[in-house]
Amino acid sequence: xxxxxxxxxxxxxxxxxxxxxxxxxxxxxxxxxxxxxxxxxxxxxxxxxxxxxxxxxxxxxxxxxxxxxxxxxxxxxxxxxxxxxxxxxxxxxxxxxxxxxxxxxxxxxxxxxxxxxxxxxxxxxxxxxxxxxxxxxxxxxxxxxxxxxxxxxxxxxxxxxxxxxxxxxxxx
Numbered sequence: 550x551x552x553x554x555x556x557x558x559x560x561x562x563x564x565x566x567x568x569x570x571x572x573x574x575x576x577x578x579x580x581x582x583x584x585x586x587x588x589x590x591x592x593x594x595x596x597x598x599x600x601x602x603x604x605x606x607x608x609x610x611x612x613x614x615x616x617x618x619x620x621x622x623x624x625x626x627x628x629x630x631x632x633x634x635x636x637x638x639x640x641x642x643x644x645x646x647x648x649x650x651x652x653x654x655x656x657x658x659x660x661x662x663x664x665x666x667x668x669x670x671x672x673x674x675x676x677x678x679x680x681x682x683x684x685x686x687x688x689x690x691x692x693x694x695x696x697x698x699x700x701x702x703x704x705x706x707x708x709x710x711x712x713x714x715x716x717x718x719x720x721x
Contacts, residue, residue: 554590554615554688557582557629558652558671558680562600562609565636565648571610572716574636578649579614581632587625588617593683595716601677606646610716613654613683622656622667629653654680658694670694675703678711 559578561571568574572595583589592614600606619625629651636649654671661669674680675693681704684691691700698706 556654560611560650562607563648575610590615591687593686596713598679598713611679613687615687626667678707678713
């Protein structure tokens with residue numbers, strides 16, 4: 550039996566010196582995940598997308614990585630937050646521009662929603678093309694543990710207004 554993956558979204562729409570583009574920030578973030586001792590099993594191509602909700606902020610670069618399991622989702626979330634802080638991520642206004650966004654999308658088939666802990670799976674992943682398109686590359690056939698729908702089925706449910714463009718495998 551295949552173990553469901555641990556999935557992390559990687560995104561940026563602001564440069565962070567010395568990384569002079571969001572694309573370079575995302576590549577550096579993947580290196581930081583590995584340097585933190587996380588084993589990256591697979592990664593998607595990068596995708597460019599408009600901010601959600603629509604705004605005049607810069608467009609995002611997004612991708613998804615799958616990781617080998619850790620003993621606890623809270624431990625992984627703490628690692629992700631420490632990496633974001635190293636990239637000067639400021640948590641303030643919801644949906645604001647950011648140097649780095651690392652989202653714990655799914656942790657195996659766990660469903661969690663307890664105070665102070667991770668919410669799993671990510672509560673809005675099924676509504677966002679910039680998550681689902683790269684997720685489909687990393688974990689084709691992945692099934693949302695609450696909704697019971699595959700990533701491919703969720704993609705067909707997306708609003709046509711959500712624009713994403715695959716940039717490819719090249720590094721930033």
